[in-house]
Amino acid sequence: MKTSQNISLRAYNTFGFNVKANEVFHIESIRDVQELIQKGVFKTNHLILGGGSNVLLRDDFDGAVILNRIQGFEILDEDDNTVRIRVGAGENWHQTVLRTVEKGWGGLENLSLIPGSVGAAPMQNIGAYGVEIKSCFVQLQAIDLDTGEIKTFNNEECEFGYRESIFKRRAKGKYIIVNVDFELQKQPAFHTEYGAIRSQLEEMGIDELSVKAISDAVIAIRQSKLPDPNEIGNSGSFFKNPVIPKTQFDQLKTRYPDLPAYPVDNDSVKVPAGWLIDRAGWKGFREGDVGVHKNQALVLVNYGSGTGTEVYELSNKIIENIRSTYGIELEREVNVI
DSSP states (O other), X not given: OEEEEEEEOGGGSTTOOOOXXXXXXXXXXXXXXXXXXXXXXXXXXXXXXSSSOSEEOOSOEEEEEEEEOOOOEEEEXXXXXXXXXXXXXXXXXXXXXXXXXXXXXXXXXXXXXXXXXXXXXXXXXOEETTEEGGGTEEEEEEEETTTOOEEEEETGXXXXXXXXXXXXXXXXXXXXXXXXXXXXXXXXXXOOOSTTHHHHHHHTTOOSOOXXXXXXXXXHHHHHXXXXXXXXXXXXXXXXXXXXXXXXXXXXXXXXXXXXOEEOSSSEEXXXXXXXXXXXXXXXXXXXXXXXXXXXXXXXXXXXXXXXXXXXXXXXXXXXXXXXXXXXXXXXXXXXX
């Protein structure tokens, strides 16, 4: 297990903030985690990072940072229709998706190019273009940070919600995920109804649907709208799409006829946070070295020397403005530290 002291976290968060941590541990196995438990590291101030793509570090971290680098990709079970795989929590999410796409296994293709690690996927119940991770998630194994015991959480026990799971609520900080199981389809049903997937497929000249075609379309759409963290620091979507009562939406629709929405149930709808922020005039806004991306209002960016505190303050201004303009309360999707 590699250990570093008083080290910059710039390379370990996709915003690229140059903050420091007292100590950084690179864990590569269950044994490494259990060793840190025995040393009492998890009894002190600590932060577990995967790909660092969904975290906002506002200042130096006074404690230990644990980088989850547990690898692995194996087939657990397979028949004519499905394949069940187990993936290490430290594996790169997009590269994992590409491996399944290359095999022609359906289920993860709509989630292509989402930054982060496999272990973070169920924590967030990541989703994109009409698909959430819970649709093909089977179970995960996590280590209890008090006892060192391995516990299995099935789909129901993860208590998935919109960008939510038990690991962001009552189990937050109590476990570290070590591997995740997915069940994928060999004769998949394709999801092309959300966003611009159909038009992108047409633009690419794709007549016959396939897992790879949908993945390629999603990648093309995301690359056209979202900045590469290697070029401009960001964490992808900064805010959740708010769910509001249908009665409130109907009232807003009279003022904003082009306001889009997606049904949640008979009484509520989900409205795009990016549309609200864009319509309020924030797209392309810049203040110092932080701002709102010019092509996607849902993405806050660090142009180089910005700080987490500056991004946080900018997000506060946006939240207050959206509240006063539309009467809608935005919620941050990122984990603020």
